[in-house]
Amino acid sequence: GNSVTQMEGPVTLSEEAFLTINCTYTATGYPSLFWYVQYPGEGLQLLLKATKADDKGSNKGFEATYRKETTSFHLEKGSVQVSDSAVYFCALSVPGGSYIPTFGRGTSLIVHP
Amino acid sequence: DGGITQSPKYLFRKEGQNVTLSCEQNLNHDAMYWYRQDPGQGLRLIYYSQIVNDFQKGDIAEGYSVSREKKESFPLTVTSAQKNPTAFYLCATGGRTQYSNQPQHFGDGTRLSIL
Secondary structure (H helix, E strand, C coil): CCEEEECCCCEEEECCCCEEECEEEECCCCCEEEEEEECCCCCEEEEEEECCCCCEEEECCEEEECECCCCECCEEECCCCHHHCEEEEEEEECCCCCCCCEECCCEEEEEEC | CCCEEEECCEEEECCCCCEEEEEEECCCCCEEEEEEECCCCCEEEEEEEEECCEEEECCCCCCEEECCCECCECCEEECCCCCCCCEEEEEEEECCCCCCCCCCEECCCEEEEEC
């Protein structure tokens, strides 16, 4: 079956630090990969996506590259802000079938001033 | 603006009571989903529906029921059989099954607590 593994949190950083949140996956077929962000008390919002190998998704200073050889989709940001404090979810979906995405357990990010 | 509206934002359930969470969308998406989120946990799928008048159980359907009479609406009922209903409930929508490269869209959630 499909699965997504994320690094456990919380990840605690100082403002302007470099961020990496690791995500690896197993999937049948050729999945599309997503990062979602959830701010406190809200639903999930799409942060970025990549639909094929070597694609790089980017948004709001965040980036992630679809690495088929290592089955990874790590999220990075060069300089985090306090406002980036949230929970980040890695997810995949595979063509056809019932289109039920597979989500990771989420990684909490806390950024201190 | 297009989006997903969940109501109410907060809901309290008494012992033995059924409660219904509303989810309405104007994105014209075919598929709708209900997830449960517990503190520090990921998302767990309760039910999903890909077309009107059809729905399937997810991983944790026991104690819940749904209906899909209109494309825009997918209400979730938390029945008295669900002994631990306290959680954050998220409704989501998505496109047709072949468009797997499209993301899901989420509402802002309903927080359910036991009185």
